[in-house]
Amino acid sequence: MGTIGRKIVGMDLNELIDLLNEALADEWLAVYQYWVGAKIAEGRMRPNIVKELEEHQNDELKHANMLADRIVQLGGTPLLHPKDLLEKSGCGYKTPSNSNTVELLKQNIEGEQCAIMAYKKILDKIIGKDSITMNMIRKIMEDEVEHEQDLEDLLNDINLSK
Ligand code: FE
Numbered sequence: 001m002g003t004i005g006r007k008i009v010g011m012d013l014n015e016l017i018d019l020l021n022e023a024l025a026d027e028w029l030a031v032y033q034y035w036v037g038a039k040i041a042e043g044r045m046r047p048n049i050v051k052e053l054e055e056h057q058n059d060e061l062k063h064a065n066m067l068a069d070r071i072v073q074l075g076g077t078p079l080l081h082p083k084d085l086l087e088k089s090g091c092g093y094k095t096p097s098n099s100n101t102v103e104l105l106k107q108n109i110e111g112e113q114c115a116i117m118a119y120k121k122i123l124d125k126i127i128g129k130d131s132i133t134m135n136m137i138r139k140i141m142e143d144e145v146e147h148e149q150d151l152e153d154l155l156n157d158i159n160l161s162k
Protein backbone atom coordinates (compact mmCIF):
# COMPACT_ATOMS: atom_id res chain seq x y z
CA MET A 1 0.00 0.00 0.00
CA GLY A 2 0.93 3.68 -0.19
CA THR A 3 3.99 4.62 1.81
CA ILE A 4 2.98 8.23 2.34
CA GLY A 5 -0.61 7.17 2.97
CA ARG A 6 0.69 5.35 6.01
CA LYS A 7 3.20 8.00 7.05
CA ILE A 8 0.53 10.67 7.48
CA VAL A 9 -1.11 8.68 10.27
CA GLY A 10 -0.15 10.46 13.46
CA MET A 11 -0.27 7.48 15.79
CA ASP A 12 1.20 4.03 16.23
CA LEU A 13 -0.02 1.97 13.27
CA ASN A 14 -0.16 -1.30 15.19
CA GLU A 15 -2.30 0.27 17.89
CA LEU A 16 -4.67 1.64 15.26
CA ILE A 17 -4.82 -1.70 13.42
CA ASP A 18 -5.62 -3.44 16.72
CA LEU A 19 -8.50 -1.05 17.39
CA LEU A 20 -9.86 -1.64 13.91
CA ASN A 21 -9.55 -5.42 14.25
CA GLU A 22 -11.51 -5.29 17.51
CA ALA A 23 -14.25 -3.37 15.68
CA LEU A 24 -14.06 -5.88 12.81
CA ALA A 25 -14.69 -8.72 15.28
CA ASP A 26 -17.72 -6.87 16.70
CA GLU A 27 -19.12 -6.35 13.22
CA TRP A 28 -18.80 -9.99 12.17
CA LEU A 29 -20.46 -11.19 15.36
CA ALA A 30 -23.23 -8.64 14.78
CA VAL A 31 -23.71 -9.97 11.23
CA TYR A 32 -24.22 -13.49 12.59
CA GLN A 33 -26.43 -12.36 15.45
CA TYR A 34 -28.74 -10.46 13.08
CA TRP A 35 -28.65 -13.24 10.50
CA VAL A 36 -29.59 -16.04 12.87
CA GLY A 37 -32.08 -13.81 14.74
CA ALA A 38 -33.95 -13.14 11.49
CA LYS A 39 -34.13 -16.90 10.84
CA ILE A 40 -35.60 -17.88 14.20
CA ALA A 41 -37.75 -14.83 15.06
CA GLU A 42 -41.30 -15.51 16.18
CA GLY A 43 -43.94 -13.44 17.89
CA ARG A 44 -45.22 -9.90 17.61
CA MET A 45 -44.52 -7.97 14.38
CA ARG A 46 -42.38 -10.77 13.01
CA PRO A 47 -42.38 -9.64 9.33
CA ASN A 48 -41.36 -6.06 10.17
CA ILE A 49 -38.69 -7.18 12.57
CA VAL A 50 -37.23 -9.82 10.25
CA LYS A 51 -36.95 -7.17 7.53
CA GLU A 52 -35.16 -4.77 9.88
CA LEU A 53 -32.78 -7.44 11.20
CA GLU A 54 -31.89 -8.44 7.63
CA GLU A 55 -31.22 -4.82 6.69
CA HIS A 56 -28.97 -4.36 9.68
CA GLN A 57 -27.16 -7.60 8.89
CA ASN A 58 -26.29 -6.15 5.48
CA ASP A 59 -25.11 -2.88 7.02
CA GLU A 60 -22.87 -4.67 9.51
CA LEU A 61 -21.31 -6.65 6.67
CA LYS A 62 -20.60 -3.36 4.87
CA HIS A 63 -18.95 -2.07 8.04
CA ALA A 64 -16.80 -5.20 8.24
CA ASN A 65 -15.73 -4.58 4.63
CA MET A 66 -14.83 -0.95 5.30
CA LEU A 67 -12.79 -1.88 8.37
CA ALA A 68 -10.95 -4.75 6.66
CA ASP A 69 -10.07 -2.58 3.64
CA ARG A 70 -8.67 0.12 5.92
CA ILE A 71 -6.72 -2.45 7.98
CA VAL A 72 -5.08 -3.72 4.77
CA GLN A 73 -4.42 -0.15 3.61
CA LEU A 74 -2.61 0.52 6.88
CA GLY A 75 -0.42 -2.54 6.34
CA GLY A 76 -2.26 -4.81 8.76
CA THR A 77 -4.06 -8.14 8.45
CA PRO A 78 -7.75 -8.56 9.18
CA LEU A 79 -8.45 -11.31 11.75
CA LEU A 80 -7.92 -14.60 9.96
CA HIS A 81 -9.82 -17.14 12.05
CA PRO A 82 -13.39 -17.24 13.39
CA LYS A 83 -12.16 -18.02 16.91
CA ASP A 84 -10.33 -14.66 16.85
CA LEU A 85 -13.68 -12.94 16.46
CA LEU A 86 -14.91 -13.97 19.92
CA GLU A 87 -11.49 -13.46 21.44
CA LYS A 88 -10.96 -9.94 20.11
CA SER A 89 -14.51 -8.64 20.19
CA GLY A 90 -15.23 -5.93 22.74
CA CYS A 91 -19.02 -6.19 22.52
CA GLY A 92 -19.10 -9.98 22.35
CA TYR A 93 -21.95 -12.16 21.17
CA LYS A 94 -25.35 -12.43 22.78
CA THR A 95 -26.78 -15.86 22.00
CA PRO A 96 -30.40 -15.42 20.87
CA SER A 97 -31.61 -18.36 22.94
CA ASN A 98 -35.06 -16.78 23.18
CA SER A 99 -36.59 -16.39 19.70
CA ASN A 100 -39.33 -13.99 20.83
CA THR A 101 -39.14 -10.79 18.78
CA VAL A 102 -39.16 -8.65 21.95
CA GLU A 103 -36.14 -10.48 23.36
CA LEU A 104 -34.31 -10.34 20.03
CA LEU A 105 -34.91 -6.60 19.84
CA LYS A 106 -33.64 -6.07 23.38
CA GLN A 107 -30.46 -8.04 22.69
CA ASN A 108 -29.80 -6.23 19.45
CA ILE A 109 -30.41 -2.83 21.05
CA GLU A 110 -27.74 -3.70 23.62
CA GLY A 111 -25.42 -4.65 20.79
CA GLU A 112 -25.99 -1.38 18.97
CA GLN A 113 -25.44 0.61 22.14
CA CYS A 114 -22.18 -1.20 22.75
CA ALA A 115 -21.14 -0.51 19.14
CA ILE A 116 -21.91 3.21 19.45
CA MET A 117 -19.80 3.47 22.61
CA ALA A 118 -16.97 1.42 21.10
CA TYR A 119 -16.81 3.63 18.00
CA LYS A 120 -16.99 6.75 20.13
CA LYS A 121 -13.93 5.49 22.04
CA ILE A 122 -12.02 4.84 18.82
CA LEU A 123 -12.99 8.26 17.49
CA ASP A 124 -11.78 9.99 20.66
CA LYS A 125 -8.44 8.19 20.31
CA ILE A 126 -7.83 9.08 16.67
CA ILE A 127 -9.22 12.61 16.45
CA GLY A 128 -6.61 14.81 14.78
CA LYS A 129 -4.38 11.81 14.01
CA ASP A 130 -5.93 10.01 11.07
CA SER A 131 -8.62 11.86 9.17
CA ILE A 132 -9.32 9.01 6.75
CA THR A 133 -10.06 6.47 9.48
CA MET A 134 -11.93 9.17 11.39
CA ASN A 135 -14.18 9.80 8.44
CA MET A 136 -14.86 6.09 8.03
CA ILE A 137 -15.68 5.61 11.71
CA ARG A 138 -18.03 8.58 11.62
CA LYS A 139 -19.93 7.05 8.72
CA ILE A 140 -20.19 3.70 10.51
CA MET A 141 -21.29 5.43 13.73
CA GLU A 142 -24.09 7.22 11.88
CA ASP A 143 -25.44 3.80 10.86
CA GLU A 144 -25.16 2.42 14.40
CA VAL A 145 -27.06 5.40 15.80
CA GLU A 146 -29.76 4.83 13.20
CA HIS A 147 -29.81 1.10 14.01
CA GLU A 148 -30.36 1.77 17.70
CA GLN A 149 -33.25 4.10 16.93
CA ASP A 150 -34.87 1.71 14.43
CA LEU A 151 -34.87 -1.11 16.97
CA GLU A 152 -36.05 1.09 19.84
CA ASP A 153 -38.88 2.37 17.63
CA LEU A 154 -39.98 -1.21 16.88
CA LEU A 155 -39.87 -2.15 20.55
CA ASN A 156 -41.88 0.95 21.38
CA ASP A 157 -44.48 0.06 18.73
CA ILE A 158 -44.84 -3.41 20.24
CA ASN A 159 -45.29 -1.96 23.71
CA LEU A 160 -47.91 0.50 22.45
CA SER A 161 -49.87 -2.23 20.66
CA LYS A 162 -50.23 -4.38 23.78
FE1 FE B 1 -21.88 -2.01 12.38
Ligand code: FE
Residues within 6 Å of the ligand: 030, 056, 060, 112, 115, 143, 144, 147
Ligand atom coordinates in the same frame (compact mmCIF):
# COMPACT_ATOMS: atom_id res chain seq x y z
FE1 FE C 1 -25.43 -1.71 13.86
Ligand code: MG
Residues within 6 Å of the ligand: 052, 055, 056, 146, 147, 150
Ligand atom coordinates in the same frame (compact mmCIF):
# COMPACT_ATOMS: atom_id res chain seq x y z
MG1 MG D 1 -32.67 0.05 10.04
